[in-house]
Each structure stands twice: as C-alpha cells, then as structure tokens.
Amino acid sequence: MFSPDHANYPNTGRFLAGRLxxxxxxxxxxxxxxxxxxxxxxxxxxxxxxxxxxxxxxxxxxxxxxxxxxxxxxxxxxxxxxxxxxxxxxxxxxxxxxxxxxxxxxxxxxxxxxxxxxxxxxxxxxxxxxxxxxxxxxxAAMHREWIFKLERLTTPKRIAHIFAEIWRRLQMVGMGFDDGFETPLRQSDIADMCGATAIHTNRALSFLREEGIANFQRGEVRIKSRERLEAFAEFSQDYLYGDGDLSLAGDGIKAA
Amino acid sequence: MFSPDHANYPNTGRFLAGRLxxxxxxxxxxxxxxxxxxxxxxxxxxxxxxxxxxxxxxxxxxxxxxxxxxxxxxxxxxxxxxxxxxxxxxxxxxxxxxxxxxxxxxxxxxxxxxxxxxxxxxxxxxxxxxxxxxxxxxxAAMHREWIFKLERLTTPKRIAHIFAEIWRRLQMVGMGFDDGFETPLRQSDIADMCGATAIHTNRALSFLREEGIANFQRGEVRIKSRERLEAFAEFSQDYLYGDGDLSLAGDGIKAA
DNA sequence: CGAATAGTTGAGGCTTCTCAAGGTACGTGG
DNA sequence: CCACGTACCTTGAGAAGCCTCAACTATTCG
Missing domain, CATH: 2.60.120.10 (Jelly Rolls)
Structure with a gap:
C-alpha cells in the first residue's frame, strides 16, 4: 500500500508516501x-x-x-x-x-x-x-483532530490516540513494526502533547500498561491489539487521508 | 488599518482584510x-x-x-x-x-x-x-493556537480567548464595536468550542461577568477592557498574522 | 397563552493538579 | 568494577476543576 521510494530518493522519498x-x-x-x-x-x-x-x-x-x-x-x-x-x-x-x-x-x-x-x-x-x-x-486536518481529541478525551485516551497516530504515520512511510514502534519521545514529551503534567501522564501510561492497551517503556511502544488501541482512543485514521473513508485513492488531484 | 472593499466587492471584499x-x-x-x-x-x-x-x-x-x-x-x-x-x-x-x-x-x-x-x-x-x-x-495557525489553548487554559480562560479572537477577527474585516461585538452564538455553541459542558460553560460565563472581564448575554458581548480580557485569556493576536509580532506588513509575499 | 429553546442553580463524584518524596537507568571518572 | 551524578520515571495525599444528574427559571416564538 505504501512504496517509500527511499532508495531512489534518499532525501524526499518518503514525502506523501501512503497518501498522494x-x-x-x-x-x-x-x-x-x-x-x-x-x-x-x-x-x-x-x-x-x-x-x-x-x-x-x-x-x-x-x-x-x-x-x-x-x-x-x-x-x-x-x-x-x-x-x-x-x-x-x-x-x-x-x-x-x-x-x-x-x-x-x-x-x-x-x-x-x-x-x-x-x-x-x-x-x-x-x-x-x-x-x-x-x-x-x-x-491542518491533523490539527483539527487534535482539537477534537483535546476537547473530548481524558489523558489515557489522548495518549492512546497519539500512539495510534504515530504508529499509522510511521507505517505510511515504511517504518514501524507489526507490534508497535520505537520513538525517542520521553514521558514529558508525551505530557507536552497531552496538556497534562508529567506526573499524571506517568499514571496514565501505567494505566495503559495494566489494561494491556499499550506498553510504553523508554521509547519502546508495544501494542498487542491495534483494534483495541484504536477503539479505546476513539481513533480513526480517516483524517490522515491515507486508507480511510476520506481516502483520495483513484479520485485524487487532477493536473491543475 | 483595514479597508474592507465591501462596497466595491460585495462578495469577496472582506477576504484577507487586515492581513494581506x-x-x-x-x-x-x-x-x-x-x-x-x-x-x-x-x-x-x-x-x-x-x-x-x-x-x-x-x-x-x-x-x-x-x-x-x-x-x-x-x-x-x-x-x-x-x-x-x-x-x-x-x-x-x-x-x-x-x-x-x-x-x-x-x-x-x-x-x-x-x-x-x-x-x-x-x-x-x-x-x-x-x-x-x-x-x-x-x-492552520489558528488551529495551533487552539490546541495550545486547550492544553493550557481552564474553561473561563478558554472562553475569554474565544471572545478575544472573535473580536479581533471581526474588527479586521470592519465589523465589531469598540466595546465588544455581537454574535449569534449560544452558550452551548461556546461549550462545543471549549470542550466543556453547557452547564460548566454557564458557570464560567457567570464568573467572567462577575469579574467584569466580559459580559455575554444572548449573543451580546460587552467588554470593558480589551487589555484585561486578553491578559486573562493569555491571548496575543500574533497568530492571526494581522498587526502582531508575526505581521507580514511591508514584508509580504512577493510575486511568485 | 403554551411550547420550545436557552439559561441557571445545587450536590456528589471523577479527573487532574500541586507539592513532596522516592526509585531506576545509564553514563562518567576514579 | 564501583561511586556518583543526572535524567527519567514512580508513588502518595490533599485540593481544584469539571462532569453528571436533577431540578428550576427566563426568553422567544407561533
């Protein structure tokens, strides 16, 4: 579904991979x-x-x-x-x-x-x-989803939403694994993206671990069930304009 | 500072007024x-x-x-x-x-x-x-400010921020008054933009009224001091790319 | 005038914050 | 190899913000 031209175009081969x-x-x-x-x-x-x-x-x-x-x-x-x-x-x-x-x-x-x-x-x-x-x-579409997420979700769900988005976006450009992904993010970075304190983020991450939804440990994120993660986060990949309901495949931008 | 060409161009005369x-x-x-x-x-x-x-x-x-x-x-x-x-x-x-x-x-x-x-x-x-x-x-820039606002501010401040933004944006296109503005928004619409319940929004509006920061009553918004409103909301108009620090005046888009 | 919409108030509970204290991983120098 | 420092992570307890459920009041409109 994606074809990162990374070998042919080392600097820009991932641009819009999985999208247009x-x-x-x-x-x-x-x-x-x-x-x-x-x-x-x-x-x-x-x-x-x-x-x-x-x-x-x-x-x-x-x-x-x-x-x-x-x-x-x-x-x-x-x-x-x-x-x-x-x-x-x-x-x-x-x-x-x-x-x-x-x-x-x-x-x-x-x-x-x-x-x-x-x-x-x-x-x-x-x-x-x-x-x-x-x-x-x-x-801009991703920004809107974040606004929606912040207005709607509690911290554990916000974190799950971020994980779901990172995972999908990495996979669109040919990165990420079947059971999760790696990221240099620390807990405090995640806190910064959730609008929560590092302490509360830590508790929320423990919760996700205990529930078996996502296991974040020093940048290693392991996820047993994508379905469960995305359901918990109320995540739908549509807004990434890749494979979802809003996909442009076969219906894209005609030469202007 | 703004010149809404509204008379000459009734349909599009306000487009980018106060900006480019x-x-x-x-x-x-x-x-x-x-x-x-x-x-x-x-x-x-x-x-x-x-x-x-x-x-x-x-x-x-x-x-x-x-x-x-x-x-x-x-x-x-x-x-x-x-x-x-x-x-x-x-x-x-x-x-x-x-x-x-x-x-x-x-x-x-x-x-x-x-x-x-x-x-x-x-x-x-x-x-x-x-x-x-x-x-x-x-x-997109406005979306980012909203994300920031949602991550950072309590409901009364979020509302004040929305009021400050509406007011500035209306004035950029030649609308709005010196002491406030009118809007068809109901309390529940404001709640939808704050990620708060209508009930909590109601209490937050009462608070703003009691504090003399903003008086919202059925679409009439009266504000005594813009300075006070914007300070309370941690609002700075930069992100609207009108007159603020990020202004493009005199430094804008050259013919491509 | 009655119905519908919009706004207001109170009480109990969950989410998140703040302040304060520990614990763990990892690199550096002795 | 160990001692130590630093960055990162974890835990506890009380307070503030916000939610839910459940009324009630005010305004608008037919």
Whole structure:
C-alpha cells in the first residue's frame, strides 16, 4: 500500500508516501529531490526553528522525530509532531515568520529547501505545487483532530490516540513494526502533547500498561491489539487521508 | 488599518482584510470577485457541508457566522469558527472530501466558487494562488493556537480567548464595536468550542461577568477592557498574522 | 397563552493538579 | 568494577476543576 521510494530518493522519498505519492510522476519525484540544497544533522533538544524567526528556506525531515511547540511561562506545549517524509515547515514559505518552534527529539537529519526553488515550482509546476499545498492541508486536518481529541478525551485516551497516530504515520512511510514502534519521545514529551503534567501522564501510561492497551517503556511502544488501541482512543485514521473513508485513492488531484 | 472593499466587492471584499489584502492588485481583487458563481442564503442550524461530502466548489462566507464541527456519539465539538470574508472550505479544493462539518450559526450568506475556477487561478495567477494558500495556512495557525489553548487554559480562560479572537477577527474585516461585538452564538455553541459542558460553560460565563472581564448575554458581548480580557485569556493576536509580532506588513509575499 | 429553546442553580463524584518524596537507568571518572 | 551524578520515571495525599444528574427559571416564538 505504501512504496517509500527511499532508495531512489534518499532525501524526499518518503514525502506523501501512503497518501498522494502515487500521483507524482517520476519527473515530479526527481524534481522534488533536487529542491533539497543541503542536508544537516541535529541532536536531541536542538531547536530547529524558533517562533518569530524569518526564514528563507523550508525543511524536509529525512530521519528522526520533531515536535512543533509553543511556550508560555516555563511550560512547553506540543501542537503536533513530525515523522520522516514530512515537510516540517513548508508553510513558512508563505507565512515567512513561524508562529511556533520546531524542536528535535532524538537525532535528526533534515534537508533544506530554498524558498526560491519552491517559488519556481509554484510558477512552473502547478500539479506539484498543488501536492505541496495538499501536504500543508494534511497538517491542518491533523490539527483539527487534535482539537477534537483535546476537547473530548481524558489523558489515557489522548495518549492512546497519539500512539495510534504515530504508529499509522510511521507505517505510511515504511517504518514501524507489526507490534508497535520505537520513538525517542520521553514521558514529558508525551505530557507536552497531552496538556497534562508529567506526573499524571506517568499514571496514565501505567494505566495503559495494566489494561494491556499499550506498553510504553523508554521509547519502546508495544501494542498487542491495534483494534483495541484504536477503539479505546476513539481513533480513526480517516483524517490522515491515507486508507480511510476520506481516502483520495483513484479520485485524487487532477493536473491543475 | 483595514479597508474592507465591501462596497466595491460585495462578495469577496472582506477576504484577507487586515492581513494581506493590501497586497492584492485591483486586477486580483476583481478576479477574485468573479470566482463567485452563485450566492446562497442559509438559516440557523443548516449544515453547509457534512464530513465526507465530495465537493466540486468551495465556499466564501459573505455574511454571518459558521462553525467547523466534528461529531462523536451525540456530542458535537467545534474546532474553529468563521466570520465574513473567510474562505470556509478552500481546502476542499485540494482535499476533495472534508474531514469535518460546516454548520451555520444564525442566518448566513455564502458565495460558491467552482473548483475549475480555482484551478485556473493556480495555473494562471501564481501570486493570487499563493494568497489563497496563505489563507488556508492562517487556518492552520489558528488551529495551533487552539490546541495550545486547550492544553493550557481552564474553561473561563478558554472562553475569554474565544471572545478575544472573535473580536479581533471581526474588527479586521470592519465589523465589531469598540466595546465588544455581537454574535449569534449560544452558550452551548461556546461549550462545543471549549470542550466543556453547557452547564460548566454557564458557570464560567457567570464568573467572567462577575469579574467584569466580559459580559455575554444572548449573543451580546460587552467588554470593558480589551487589555484585561486578553491578559486573562493569555491571548496575543500574533497568530492571526494581522498587526502582531508575526505581521507580514511591508514584508509580504512577493510575486511568485 | 403554551411550547420550545436557552439559561441557571445545587450536590456528589471523577479527573487532574500541586507539592513532596522516592526509585531506576545509564553514563562518567576514579 | 564501583561511586556518583543526572535524567527519567514512580508513588502518595490533599485540593481544584469539571462532569453528571436533577431540578428550576427566563426568553422567544407561533
């Protein structure tokens, strides 16, 4: 169902894998790969971009895991996360100044894409431009699901929802295992994404462990039954626009 | 600071007012106005679009107020709202099937924009296309602020935050008053946007009234001190990309 | 005027927070 | 190999926020 062109396109081969990558021509895939002008490595805790920075390039996440965060007082809040293949801050091409930070969790490899290169795509390759737009709209759809989740679910269910989302998104880009996944996230990172304290998050994780829903231990997440996890979390993958009810397969974006 | 071209462009004159409208040429303004192929009226409670609908047009909100909602069991949750001038579901041009509903609150007038017309813009008017993209990214930025708000604030502060946002957004498009604003929202709608019960929302509104922060009574919102309201709500208008720290004024989108 | 919608109030219970104290894994230097 | 430091995780207890159930009141509209 997914085909991470990772061998052919080491920097961008995971972009939109499991979503609309099947709509990209070889020409577009190759064109996208050439947008990356520079590859950089970062370490755990690095802040790739800080709120308010003016940027003239955008960032493709090649390896690793990042968080989008907002801060107030001394508390950090997570508003979304990224897995390899995500165009982390494509929106800053258009917004110019970002409203949030991008923080590395664990070691990270990114590809930099100059904004002039994206402007050329806008001008000359409307179909690829539309796919780039699509990827920013996916972000927005995920944000909406998070809002829904925060309005509706208790902390244990929020955590289960995050696990379900990470697992699905990793698998879409050819990562993750049949019985779970690995992540550099610590309990406090999960707390930041749930709007809960680290202490309460710890208790909620114990609960998930005791109930046999998900076993999180220092970044190793083992899940016995995806069905049970997703039911508990009231999770449905539709909003990821992969295989669910809202899937675009066979009905996708026609050349603009 | 804002100039709602409402007289010249009755259907689209509020689009991006107070944000990047000043960057639109007369040509682009006129072109945008002609995108609207049909104007429709709706009444309170109408569902303009339901989750999963396939759409071949997008919707400009001309008059009135709408909510984006997601439902589960018998509970409705609000993930964002729209004021006149908002391109409510521009993203369905690219996503094709929406992940959420659009519900009318009070009487509503909308303009329909066929997707072929938007595709032409993508092909022939890259700068206008980029402004359309920008408007969907504004949505995403507002979503992120909501996530932050839900993770961080108690119900009284969430409500104050919503009031602060509505007020600012109305003023950007030339609506709203110096001492508050009017809205067709009921207490239960506010509850849906806060992830709280209507009962708790009622108590929180009483609290805001007693404290003199905001007086909400059947859609009339009176606010003595914007400063006090925004401080209480930990609200900063930056994320609306109007006048705040992230403002693009004088530094906006160059022709692509 | 009556019905329907919208808003208000009270009491008991669950969820989450705060403050405070321990426990465990893992790397570094002796 | 052990001692120690640091980051991460765990546990307990009391308080605050929010929910549910169950009334009751006010406003709007036919």
């Amino acid at each position: 990558r099947h709509e990209m021509s070889e020409d577009e895939r190759a064109g996208l790969e050439t947008l990356v002008s520079e590859v950089k490595d970062h370490k755990n805790g690095d802040r790739l971009i800080a709120r308010g920075d003016t940027c003239n390039h955008s960032t493709m996440l090649i390896e690793g895991f990042t968080l989008r965060t907002l801060e107030a007082d001394d508390r950090r809040h997570g508003v979304s996360f990224h897995v390899p293949g995500d165009f982390i801050d494509l929106h800053c091409f258009t917004l110019k100044k970002l409203d949030h930070n991008i923080d590395c969790v664990g070691p990270v490899k990114v590809g930099l894409v100059p904004h002039e290169a994206i402007a050329d795509v806008m001008k000359d390759k409307p179909h690829l431009a539309r796919l780039l737009w699509f990827s920013t709209l996916l972000d | 409208r000043h960057e639109m040429s007369e040509d682009e303004r006129a072109g945008l106005e002609t995108l609207v192929s049909e104007v429709k009226d709706h009444k309170n409670g109408d569902r303009l679009i339901a989750r999963g609908d396939t759409c071949n047009h997008s919707t400009m909100l001309i008059e009135g107020f709408t909510l984006r909602t997601l439902e589960a069991d018998d509970r409705r949750h609000g993930v964002s709202f729209h004021v006149p001038g908002d391109f409510i579901d521009l993203h369905c041009f690219t996503l094709k099937k929406l992940d959420h509903n659009i519900d009318c609150v009070g009487p509503v007038k909308v303009g329909l924009v066929p997707h072929e017309a938007i595709a032409d813009v993508m092909k022939d008017k890259p700068h206008l296309a980029r402004l359309l993209w920008f408007s969907t990214l504004l949505d």
